Amino acid sequence: MESGLSRLQKLGETMTMHGTQMVLALLVLIVGLLLAKWIDKGLRKGLRRMVPTSTLIPVFCNTVYIILAAIVVSAAAIEFGAKPINILRLLTIISLVSVGLIIFFRPFMPTMPFKVKDTVKAGNLLGKVEAMTFLNTRMRTFDGKTFFVPNRQILNDIVINYQYSGTRRIKVDVSIRYDQDLLKAKRVLEAIMTEEARVKTKPGPMVYVLNLASSAVDLGGRCWVDNKDYWVARCDLLEKTKLRFDSEGIQFAFPQLDLHINHDRSRAGGSGRPTPGGLMGVSAREASDEENI
Amino acid sequence: MKIVDGLKLIENGWIRKPKGFRVRFHKQTEAGVEAGLSPPPEAAPLNSDVTAWRYAWKLWQATSAAAKTGEPGALYNITVVDDQDIPFRFYGSGEFETYNPKHIHDGSGTTTGDSDEA
Numbered sequence: 305m306e307s308g309l310s311r312l313q314k315l316g317e318t319m320t321m322h323g324t325q326m327v328l329a330l331l332v333l334i335v336g337l338l339l340a341k342w343i344d345k346g347l348r349k350g351l352r353r354m355v356p357t358s359t360l361i362p363v364f365c366n367t368v369y370i371i372l373a374a375i376v377v378s379a380a381a382i383e384f385g386a387k388p389i390n391i392l393r394l395l396t397i398i399s400l401v402s403v404g405l406i407i408f409f410r411p412f413m414p415t416m417p418f419k420v421k422d423t424v425k426a427g428n429l430l431g432k433v434e435a436m437t438f439l440n441t442r443m444r445t446f447d448g449k450t451f452f453v454p455n456r457q458i459l460n461d462i463v464i465n466y467q468y469s470g471t472r473r474i475k476v477d478v479s480i481r482y483d484q485d486l487l488k489a490k491r492v493l494e495a496i497m498t499e500e501a502r503v504k505t506k507p508g509p510m511v512y513v514l515n516l517a518s519s520a521v522d523l524g525g526r527c528w529v530d531n532k533d534y535w536v537a538r539c540d541l542l543e544k545t546k547l548r549f550d551s552e553g554i555q556f557a558f559p560q561l562d563l564h565i566n567h568d569r570s571r572a573g574g575s576g577r578p579t580p581g582g583l584m585g586v587s588a589r590e591a592s593d594e595e596n597i
Numbered sequence: 598m599k600i601v602d603g604l605k606l607i608e609n610g611w612i613r614k615p616k617g618f619r620v621r622f623h624k625q626t627e628a629g630v631e632a633g634l635s636p637p638p639e640a641a642p643l644n645s646d647v648t649a650w651r652y653a654w655k656l657w658q659a660t661s662a663a664a665k666t667g668e669p670g671a672l673y674n675i676t677v678v679d680d681q682d683i684p685f686r687f688y689g690s691g692e693f694e695t696y697n698p699k700h701i702h703d704g705s706g707t708t709t710g711d712s713d714e715a
Contacts (some may be wrong), residue, residue: 498612502644505608533644540647547689 322385329384336376344369357421362435416441416458418465423531425464426453429473471504476525476541478549479517479557486513486521489554496544497527504528504539520557615679617642618649620656623701624664625671630701634678642680649677650687657696664697673699 319326336519344365351361418424422433424443431445441458443451446535466472476497480489490511497509509527516522525545529537598606619634619642635652636642643649653675663671675696677685687694 495612499614501617501646502613503614505614508604508608536645536648540645543647544688548691551689551691 325384329380331338332383333376333380336379337373340369340372340376343372350563385447414456417463418468422468423466425466426458427455427461470531471528472501472527472531474525474527474534474538474541476527476538476545477514477522478525478545479520479522480520480549481555481557482521484521488552489521489523489549492548492552492554493523493525493545496548497541500527500537500541502529503535503541504530517557519560531551551563607630615646615681617644617680617686618646618677618681618685619643619680620649620675621678621682621684622654622656623673623699625667625669627669627675630673644653646677646688648683650689653677653696662695662700671697673697673701 345370347417348361348365351358351365355361374395378388378395381391382388411416416436418433420433420435423431424433426441426443429443429451430443431443431449431451434444434450435442436455438455440452443453445451474494478489478493480486490513494509494511497503497511503509504527509525512524512526514522514524514537525541527541546556606669619636619638621632621634624633635656643652656672657675660670660672660675664673676694679685680697684693686692
């Protein structure tokens with residue numbers, strides 16, 4: 305009982321001696337931290353307005369906030385009675401230990417295979433990376449949905465970063481009918497890609513005959529554009545290809561099936577109906593007699 | 598001739614690749630008719646002729662009524678030009694096209710706007 309009373313007495317004495325300092329220090333700490341937060345918010349807003357594309361804004365603002373917070377804590381400690389030189393020593397030790405830890409553990413920290421504002425495909429998600437934290441990555445898909453994907457899941461999955469390299473290849477694949485002028489079609493397709501302003505000259509556009517398919521000759525146009533232009537340039541090239549082929553009189557192929565009906569009743573079992581299986585069992589001479597529709 | 602030289606020759610002489618596109622027009626003002634470009638020469642050009650032609654078409658649609666009455670703000674001879682201010686063929690037809698065509702004396706003894714509209 306007595307020891308409890310003496311403790312309370314000691315506390316009272318301490319409060320009488322240092323109470324004002326403690327309250328002032330607490331006030332400096334609270335007001336200082338609020339002010340630092342306010343400056344941080346204003347700085348972020350201002351920088352985003354000035355340089356909206358910069359990805360270094362969060363790093364810069366976080367650094368400024370840490371420095372401001374350190375100054376506030378030091379000021380509060382000094383107000384409480386700590387010696388400035390001791391505070392300086394303490395801050396130096398903390399910063400040196402932090403830097404040392406970061407350098408030591410850096411090789412063991414997994415890094416994400418993309419940066420903020422990159423367009424990536426992670427798992428089934430295709431979208432733009434908006435932010436990254438230690439725990440998750442915020443992605444915005446092109447239909448406007450925001451996903452918070454755990455970093456662990458991203459690191460365990462295949463990630464396609466569409467902006468890792470500066471350029472990207474466009475495929476313009478078309479199929480023309482067998483009776484069309486193949487060389488003309490190749491020339492026209494190459495000209496469409498060559499005269500497109502966004503298409504790179506090196507490597508230049510190329511057109512290949514990809515396949516002699518069952519009802520079409522498949523042509524493959526290949527050209528390179530800047531990553532940022534990929535989608536619109538691809539759509540524009542497809543539109544131009546359709547229109548130019550139409551104006552040049554080159555006809556696209558479409559899936560078709562020639563159906564041959566055998567009207568010869570005697571060979572078709574006397575029923576007068578088409579033979580099941582078409583021409584499967586009919587000789588070449590017989591086939592030439594049949595009507596082709 | 599080395600392959601590299603041949604490729605350079607083809608690049609320079611076969612098909613000229615424009616660096617950008619602008620919509621050129623004549624605008625009716627209170628004082629008369631003045632020529633203009635959109636985007637203006639000091640701004641970056643459009644990087645797609647498809648976009649430029651679509652933009653030109655929309656300008657035509659927006660000003661066709663004013664062009665009939667000749668009120669200020671009307672746009673005539675709307676067409677797409679490349680980075681060298683040379684008219685660029687419409688990719689849909691392969692022809693040079695001009696929307697709201699009108700003969701305008703430009704002071705140099707020539708007139709413009711004698712092509713048909715799309």
